[in-house]
Amino acid sequence: MKIELNSRDSSFASKADWAALKQSTPQDYDGHTEFSRMTPGARLRWLEQAAEFILSRKTSLRKTV
Incomplete structure (x- = not known):
């Protein structure tokens, strides 16, 4: 699943935050946070x-x- 991210979606996120999120996969999350x-x-x-x-x-x- 590829998610298109836009840094304008969040004013508090740094470029590093966006880079980390872009590299994440659904397997990185165990589901309890949905x-x-x-x-x-x-x-x-x-x-x-x-x-x-x-x-x-x-x-x-x-x-x-």
Whole structure:
């Protein structure tokens, strides 16, 4: 499945983000996030939110140590 991506779909995504997404395949996603049903922009938003969550948890853990 080839997805045509347009960098205008998301203002927060870098060129590297788009390059990584373009190289992804359906097998890269296990289905629990239903990536196959998401638009490319929705996939990037989900990935961004996941990365922000991880960063916020790491930051809070550093403050407690």
